[in-house]
Amino acid sequence: MSVEFWIGVGVIAGIYAIFVLGLQINVGFTGLLNLGQAGFMSIGAYAMGMLVVDAGWSLWAAMPVAIAIAVTAGLLVGLPSLRLRADYFAIATIAFAEIVRYTFQNAGFAGGNQGIIGYDAEWRALAAWLLHQLAHLGLGGITQLPLFLAVWFCFGLCLMVLRLLAASPWGRVLRAIREDEDAAAALGKNVLVFKLQSLAIAAALAAIAGFFLALNVTYLYPSEFDPTFTFLGYAVLVLGGYASYGGVALGAVLLWSLMEGLRFLHLPISDGQQGSLRFVLIGLALILLSMLRPQGLLGRKAEMRLRR
Amino acid sequence: MTEGGRRGGDAPSLAPQAWRRLSPALWLAIALVLIALGLAVVVGPVAAGQATLNGLVGAGYFALGAVGLTLVYGVLRLVNFAHGDMLTVGMYIAIAIMALGISFWPAAVLAMILTALIAMLLDRIMWEPMRRAQTSTLQLFLVATGLALVLRYSVQFFAGSQVRTVGLDTISSVDLGPWHLGRLQLVVMLVGLVTIVLAGIALRYTRLGKEMRAVADNIALAEVTGIDTRRTIRVTWLVSGAMAALAGILYAASIGSINPNFGFTILLSLFAAAVLGGIGNAYGALAGGIVIGLSQEWATLFFNPRWKPAIGFAILILTLLVMPRGIFGRKKARS
Numbered sequence: 001m002s003v004e005f006w007i008g009v010g011v012i013a014g015i016y017a018i019f020v021l022g023l024q025i026n027v028g029f030t031g032l033l034n035l036g037q038a039g040f041m042s043i044g045a046y047a048m049g050m051l052v053v054d055a056g057w058s059l060w061a062a063m064p065v066a067i068a069i070a071v072t073a074g075l076l077v078g079l080p081s082l083r084l085r086a087d088y089f090a091i092a093t094i095a096f097a098e099i100v101r102y103t104f105q106n107a108g109f110a111g112g113n114q115g116i117i118g119y120d121a122e123w124r125a126l127a128a129w130l131l132h133q134l135a136h137l138g139l140g141g142i143t144q145l146p147l148f149l150a151v152w153f154c155f156g157l158c159l160m161v162l163r164l165l166a167a168s169p170w171g172r173v174l175r176a177i178r179e180d181e182d183a184a185a186a187l188g189k190n191v192l193v194f195k196l197q198s199l200a201i202a203a204a205l206a207a208i209a210g211f212f213l214a215l216n217v218t219y220l221y222p223s224e225f226d227p228t229f230t231f232l233g234y235a236v237l238v239l240g241g242y243a244s245y246g247g248v249a250l251g252a253v254l255l256w257s258l259m260e261g262l263r264f265l266h267l268p269i270s271d272g273q274q275g276s277l278r279f280v281l282i283g284l285a286l287i288l289l290s291m292l293r294p295q296g297l298l299g300r301k302a303e304m305r306l307r308r
Numbered sequence: 309m310t311e312g313g314r315r316g317g318d319a320p321s322l323a324p325q326a327w328r329r330l331s332p333a334l335w336l337a338i339a340l341v342l343i344a345l346g347l348a349v350v351v352g353p354v355a356a357g358q359a360t361l362n363g364l365v366g367a368g369y370f371a372l373g374a375v376g377l378t379l380v381y382g383v384l385r386l387v388n389f390a391h392g393d394m395l396t397v398g399m400y401i402a403i404a405i406m407a408l409g410i411s412f413w414p415a416a417v418l419a420m421i422l423t424a425l426i427a428m429l430l431d432r433i434m435w436e437p438m439r440r441a442q443t444s445t446l447q448l449f450l451v452a453t454g455l456a457l458v459l460r461y462s463v464q465f466f467a468g469s470q471v472r473t474v475g476l477d478t479i480s481s482v483d484l485g486p487w488h489l490g491r492l493q494l495v496v497m498l499v500g501l502v503t504i505v506l507a508g509i510a511l512r513y514t515r516l517g518k519e520m521r522a523v524a525d526n527i528a529l530a531e532v533t534g535i536d537t538r539r540t541i542r543v544t545w546l547v548s549g550a551m552a553a554l555a556g557i558l559y560a561a562s563i564g565s566i567n568p569n570f571g572f573t574i575l576l577s578l579f580a581a582a583v584l585g586g587i588g589n590a591y592g593a594l595a596g597g598i599v600i601g602l603s604q605e606w607a608t609l610f611f612n613p614r615w616k617p618a619i620g621f622a623i624l625i626l627t628l629l630v631m632p633r634g635i636f637g638r639k640k641a642r643s
Contacts, residue, residue: 033449080629086445087387088587091579092628095621098576102618231453238450272469279461286454290447291438 007144009260010253011216014151017252019209019229020236021158021245022202027234028243028299029166030198031178033090035230036077037206039097042225044070044207045214046104052119054109059122067207074203078196094227105222115221123215151212155249158205162245165201174198175243235282238289241299250298255282332635336595340602351609354486361484363605364598365493365562368500369395371597373555373574374581375507376548378593381582382524383541384435386445389452391552392575393459396568398423398553399560400463403474412476412561420553427549428542430455436541456572464568471567478564496562503554504594511590520544524588577604577617580624586634595635599623 019041026034047066051057057065081092130146139145165171176184177191185191214220232255240251259278267274289296347356377391402419406412434451480491489497511517519540522530531537559574560566581600585592600620607619627634 027446033446084628084632087385088583088628088632090449091387091583092625095576095579095624095628099618099621099625102615102621106612106614106618231457234450234453273465276461276465276469279457280465283454283457283459283461286457287434287451290450290454291434294443294447 004142004144005260007142007148009256011144011148011151011212013252013256014148014155015209015212015216016233016236016256017155017249018151018158018205018212020233020240020248020252021155021162022205022209023230023233023237024243024245024248025162025174025198025205026202027237029171029178030174030195031086031181032082032195032198033086034093034199034202035090035227036093036097037202037233038225038227038229039077039093039100040070040074040203040206041210041213041229042097042100042104042222043073043210044203045210045220045225046116047207048211049116049119049214049220050109053116059119062119063211066211067204070203070207070210071200074200075196078199082192082195082199094230097225097227097230101222101225104225115219117219119220120215120218147212147215154208154212158208159245159249162201166245170194170197232282235286238286238294238296241296243300244296244298247296247298251296254297333591333595336599336635340599343606344602347606347609355609356606358487359605359609360602361487361489361497362493363602364501365489365497365601366604367598367601368497368504369555369558369562369597370574370577370581370600371504371594372500372507372551372558373578374585374593374597374600375590376551376555377578378582378585378588379520379524379544379590380548382588383527383544384439384448386448386452387579387582387587389449389575390455390459391548392571392573392578393456393463394423394427394549394552394571395556395559395574396463396566396571397426397459397556398549399556399566399570400467400568401553402557402560403467403472406475412474416554416557419557420550423553424546424549427545427552431542431545435545460568460572467568469568471565473565474560476561476564490562492564493562496558499554500558503551504598507551508591508594516540516543520547521590524590573617576624577620580620580627583624583632584627584634586636589634589636592634592636 019037022040023034023037026032044066047069048059048062051062051065052059077093077096081089081096084092127143127146130149131140131143134140134142134145166174173184173189173194176187176189177194181191184194210225213224217224236248236251236255238251239254240247240249259282262274262278262281267277269277344356344360347359350356373391373395376394377388380388380391398419401422402412402415405415405418410418434455438448438451476492478490478492481488482491482494511521519530519535520543522533522535523537523540523544527537530540556571559570563570577600578597581596582593583596584599585594585596600623603623604616604619608616611619
């Protein structure tokens with residue numbers, strides 16, 4: 001049970017890690033307070049689910065198209081809202097995410113509160129084959145292991161690409177915008193375009209995280225994408241550290257180990273109270289970290305500046 | 309210092325200044341009345357009147373919730389993501405006091421006082437040090453988010469996550485001509501509207517109200533004019549907390565049942581009200597709350613009531629796109 005349990009925790013941590021990579025490029029590297037990440041994630045996941053279930057597409061064909069749809073959503077949201085001040089942008093993006101959630105909850109086409117089911121047959125076939133191969137290595141029987149490997153492999157790929165981007169001239173412009181967007185504009189950089197690109201990449205990463213979330217839960221349900229997901233994402237971000245892609249992995253693993261590890265303390269309280277206590281502790285951690293070590297565990301303070 | 313003077317006008321320009329300040333309010337009132345009349349023509353006076361009445365019930369708690377949000381925005385320069393959960397805290401404190409055998413309205417007043425004190429205490433231990441350290445928007449946002457989690461899940465820890473009824477008579481109703489309204493909802497509407505008017509008058513005419521608006525508008529300028537900003541900020545938190553508790557209590561009383569997530573779920577509607585009125589502008593928040601309350605109910609004449617909260621979000625986004633300064637605001641909203 002225990003190995004299986006912790007592999008399951010690792011899957012969730014991996015999903016969050018990919019999700020937060022998107023927040024990191026927005027918050028840590030561009031200075032955008034994006035609170036709509038859960039909205040992009042649900043658009044990606046629902047687009048994939050609907051393409052497979054309603055349109056009969058192959059899962060593997062649906063994924064890139066769903067990423068494209070999420071990126072389009074990112075551009076559509078960003079084009080008007082990125083012209084706003086930082087705090088207004090934050091409100092606009094969370095409003096966007098909530099509208100997306102209400103739409104999937106109430107509109108007929110998305111299955112409403114029943115959700116969407118039956119999009120993962122091809123993944124399960126692949127997972128069964130992988131599991132069979134793993135059995136040769138003596139790792140058989142852990143049903144979550146294929147998904148675990150897939151999530152973290154994907155995280156590694158995204159991490160490599162983002163690191164290359166961060167070191168490129170393009171990445172330096174992003175940081176220049178974070179530090180002083182007027183100066184960047186004065187150097188002839190089109191600030192809005194760079195911010196749009198940053199948001200589009202975040203939306204793509206959110207969509208990928210959404211695919212894995214969909215595969216992990218086997219059915220899509222609107223309340224999986226409520227703003228709490230984004231807020232927990234920020235907890236991962238602040239734990240790992242700003243402007244550090246590697247910190248994201250550390251933050252995600254730490255947060256979820258703490259969240260799930262609390263179960264084993266056997267506190268003399270009910271299960272419901274234990275669930276509440278987890279979030280109280282995360283909230284406290286967010287407050288204390290932001291006040292005492294705002295750059296996070298692996299972050300660099302010099303890189304931490306958002307326009308006021 | 310006089311109102312006109314603070315805005316940089318000379319004495320002779322006082323009258324046009326006042327007119328300019330009044331005109332959006334007048335314009336808004338006329339627009340709302342016209343919409344109501346238009347609806348009466350389209351869907352009939354009974355349905356339109358009923359929706360308007362229901363909307364005025366909601367207007368109370370949206371306006372009172374939003375006014376605290378907007379005043380605190382002026383102090384913190386950040387939209388306080390924990391504000392919605394202050395509504396929750398206020399209501400659950402009221403429930404806890406009622407469990408001691410005290411009846412609803414006295415319990416509500418006690419809860420307002422306690423929530424106000426909690427809000428001020430939080431300023432002492434969290435917000436004031438952060439203000440002094442000139443922390444970034446991001447840090448303030450994270451602390452507010454963390455606080456929101458702590459408040460919401462502390463309530464859930466002690467009270468459980470289940471939906472609970474408030475234990476009030478929500479069945480009996482009053483007939484007002486062809487329209488019906490729950491007896492309790494009528495009380496909620498009256499308390500809400502009266503508090504809005506009183507808050508507006510207090511902000512307009514009392515010294516403290518003027519100081520609060522001055523601080524919310526521009527702390528540095530307020531300080532230069534000799535306002536004791538630290539004291540004003542403390543009072544702002546007290547008012548914001550008390551108003552939040554009252555808004556939460558009115559919400560629970562009009563709906564009849566609540567769960568620990570309700571404050572967070574109406575937070576975006578409060579943002580919508582504050583942004584619509586021009587963030588940092590107290591009158592604007594009151595007016596914005598009325599608009600949100602009315603439009604959410606008017607929307608049910610055409611859409612499924614399930615979409616009600618989405619109307620608030622839609623207004624929020626439209627406002628940000630079309631006139632990010634809001635109806636009353638003068639601040640620069642674009643970067």
